[in-house]
Amino acid sequence: MSIYQHFRKEEHAFIDQIIEWREQVANEYTYKLLDFYDPREIDIVQRIIGSKEEVKCAFWGGYDQAERKRAILYPEYYEVQNEDFDIVVFSINFPSKFVTLDHRKVLGSTMGLGLKRSKFGDIIIDKDAAQIIVASQVAEYVRLHFKQVGKTNVTLEQIECENIISMNEEWHEHTCTVSSMRLDVILAEVFNLSRTKVLPYIQNQMVKVNWKVTDDPSFLCHQGDTLSMRTFGRCKVKRIEGQTKKEKWRIVVAKAK
Structure with missing residues (x-):
């Protein structure tokens, strides 16, 4: 096998x-x-x-x-x-009284440095604080060149791992039935939308499966897959429990609160 x-x-x-x-x-x-x-x-x-x-x-x-x-x-x-593990943590210093940072903008700035995504760990955003985790071999390069997030000037300050902001994401599980394991079908069910409304998000590369952009609505999801749709959040296909008598799939999904 x-x-x-x-x-x-x-x-x-x-x-x-x-x-x-x-x-x-x-x-x-x-x-x-x-x-x-x-x-x-x-x-x-x-x-x-x-x-x-x-x-x-x-x-x-x-x-x-x-x-x-x-x-x-x-x-x-x-x-x-x-x-x-050779991990370095940076706190992003920015004028938090006047500006807010979001995950997408910070990620865009890190990717703009010309380094692979695999050199970066979590990006943590919490109200007026932001942190990024990087591999130590690129830490000095990141510190010297990470100067802007969007139009906001920023600086980086190295901190200890003990000072990382703890973010406990809650997930709510529920069981549902879907006509197929297609990406558009599952997203429509989880986020209570029509497939017609889901389609533009997929086609415009605003949907990810297992953290990779997927623009195919007919993409077949498997047990264990994590799906995300911009502005709507994330969900996980926790279990596939089989088919009903009407040949629909009974699945357990977990949705991030």
């Missing part, structure tokens, strides 16, 4: 890379520090490495509630410490 049958085709290259690094760690008997991964990528790494292998995996994003985390593959003798 091929391991690839459990994953989408576009994930196969990532799987190959993890397998290659797993072999490297096993052969060289040393740990391998990887970039920041989103929850879907973390799930893939965990499934590829498993729990019975001589090579283990660990994750850390700077704080317990982190969504994006760096990964370490390591031999079973090694004891991983948080310091091994």
